[in-house]
Amino acid sequence: MESPFKGPNQIFKDKDPFKEEYTPEEILERDDIIEEYAASLQDVLDGFGPPNVFIYGQTGVGKTATTTKMMEYLNAEAGAQNQSLTVINVNCNKRTSTYQVISHVANKLHPSREIKQGTHPDTIWSVIYSEIDRIGGDVILILDEIDKLGEDEQLLYEFPRSRSMGELENAEVGIIGISNNFKFRENLSGRVKSTLCEKEIQFSPYDATELQTILNYYADLTFKPDVLSSDVIPLCAAYTAQDTGDARMALDLLETAGDIARHENSELVDEEHVRLARSEVDRANTRDIITERLTTQMQLTLMATTFLVLDEGTDTKIKHIYSLYKNLCEKIGTDTLSESRIRDHISTLEMFGLIESSEKNLGRRGGRTFIYSLVDEPRIVLDTFREDAQLEAGFPASTDQLLSQYEESSKSGFQSELDL
Numbered sequence: 007m008e009s010p011f012k013g014p015n016q017i018f019k020d021k022d023p024f025k026e027e028y029t030p031e032e033i034l035e036r037d038d039i040i041e042e043y044a045a046s047l048q049d050v051l052d053g054f055g056p057p058n059v060f061i062y063g064q065t066g067v068g069k070t071a072t073t074t075k076m077m078e079y080l081n082a083e084a085g086a087q088n089q090s091l092t093v094i095n096v097n098c099n100k101r102t103s104t105y106q107v108i109s110h111v112a113n114k115l116h117p118s119r120e121i122k123q124g125t126h127p128d129t130i131w132s133v134i135y136s137e138i139d140r141i142g143g144d145v146i147l148i149l150d151e152i153d154k155l156g157e158d159e160q161l162l163y164e165f166p167r168s169r170s171m172g173e174l175e176n177a178e179v180g181i182i183g184i185s186n187n188f189k190f191r192e193n194l195s196g197r198v199k200s201t202l203c204e205k206e207i208q209f210s211p212y213d214a215t216e217l218q219t220i221l222n223y224y225a226d227l228t229f230k231p232d233v234l235s236s237d238v239i240p241l242c243a244a245y246t247a248q249d250t251g252d253a254r255m256a257l258d259l260l261e262t263a264g265d266i267a268r269h270e271n272s273e274l275v276d277e278e279h280v281r282l283a284r285s286e287v288d289r290a291n292t293r294d295i296i297t298e299r300l301t302t303q304m305q306l307t308l309m310a311t312t313f314l315v316l317d318e319g320t321d322t323k324i325k326h327i328y329s330l331y332k333n334l335c336e337k338i339g340t341d342t343l344s345e346s347r348i349r350d351h352i353s354t355l356e357m358f359g360l361i362e363s364s365e366k367n368l369g370r371r372g373g374r375t376f377i378y379s380l381v382d383e384p385r386i387v388l389d390t391f392r393e394d395a396q397l398e399a400g401f402p403a404s405t406d407q408l409l410s411q412y413e414e415s416s417k418s419g420f421q422s423e424l425d426l
């Protein structure tokens with residue numbers, strides 16, 4: 007058999023900067039934010055103790071990268087001034103409760119103690135406090151994806167108050183919470199909000215010009231010289247700015263365009279590669295949101311909406327979505343939520359960019375109603391649900407037939423418009 011691999015790579019010189027764990031040398035296009043961030047952290051260097059800061063903004067807008075860079079600078083300055091500063095970083099995506107976070111922090115502070123699963127929380131807290139007091143100085147706990155802690159506020163209440171509650175004598179603690187969930191802040195209890203959100207920094211989405219600067223920087227690190235045709239970066243930036251303004255998505259698009267060109271043994275990456283990459287990235291993003299971000303109940307709400315969209319004779323309004331949702335729950339044997347909870351889920355699906363709404367007049371009867379449609383092709387959404395056997399069990403037997411009919415009629419609808 008002939009080798010299935012392609013010839014020598016003519017496109018990339020390095021792919022590390024595209025990896026999740028890569029931290030760029032420079033943070034571009036965020037000078038104002040960096041200034042604001044530095045002002046919030048100045049207390050540490052001036053000896054007034056670490057602040058609590060809440061960082062928020064959509065996904066991929068540089069919250070984590072900027073925070074990592076700020077901590078590098080802060081550590082260097084604190085070191086130069088002989089100040090004791092300890093920074094502990096925890097991603098709450100993997101540790102979603104106070105218990106899991108404190109176990110992790112205790113293990114980081116005191117690795118030889120090895121906290122075992124089931125250790126009483128009081129024991130864990132006392133390991134943390136005695137270790138922090140032994141080290142002394144300022145301690146900053148960074149909680150990335152802090153919203154994953156949900157309603158478990160114990161850590162957020164207790165940790166920033168540890169000094170005033172007499173748990174610490176030689177040290178003081180501040181929390182930097184990072185979140186892309188806008189609802190999280192609103193849902194915090196007053197007592198936690200007032201401390202955690204003492205200082206807030208909002209990261210806005212990038213515009214096309216900012217994305218171009220970021221993409222040019224990464225392109226220099228990752229592509230061989232002169233392989234990108236001149237419209238590739240502006241196109242990647244324009245597509246992403248119109249959509250989310252998310253730098254991760256723009257980088258993903260650029261890398262995928264390069265992958266496609268490499269797969270074709272092409273010597274250049276061009277506009278067509280970016281177009282192909284765009285539909286690949288869209289498909290992958292939709293899949294990621296559905297599988298990683300939605301609860302089962304949200305998935306069922308989206309599934310009901312998708313089947314209604316396929317059933318072209320029925321309006322996709324909440325009442326109909328809810329009724330189909332209840333049938334699906336029954337079919338796959340899960341709890342059924344109230345209509346108002348499903349309304350909330352529909353708002354969340356809109357926030358994730360999976361569905362969109364339009365207002366419809368109800369004609370002579372008067373009044374208006376909202377009609378929902380899918381942002382992506384139904385096939386992409388259903389293909390994702392098919393990967394989950396429990397959800398697939400809810401599919402009607404006629405799914406494939408409905409899907410083909412829908413796709414046929416969308417195609418013929420397009421042709422008849424062209425005939426005009």
Ligand SMILES: Nc1ncnc2c1ncn2[C@@H]1O[C@H](COP(=O)(O)OP(=O)(O)OP(=O)(O)O)[C@@H](O)[C@H]1O
Nearest residue numbers: 030033034064065066067068069070071186253254
């Ligand atoms: N201003 C920037 N300069 C250089 N690189 C950037 C910038 N903004 C984002 N990036 C890069 O884009 C990617 C996504 O950024 P980052 O992880 O910081 O986003 P985030 O806002 O923390 O997203 P999430 O909420 O999903 O965690 C990373 O590879 C990061 O290095």
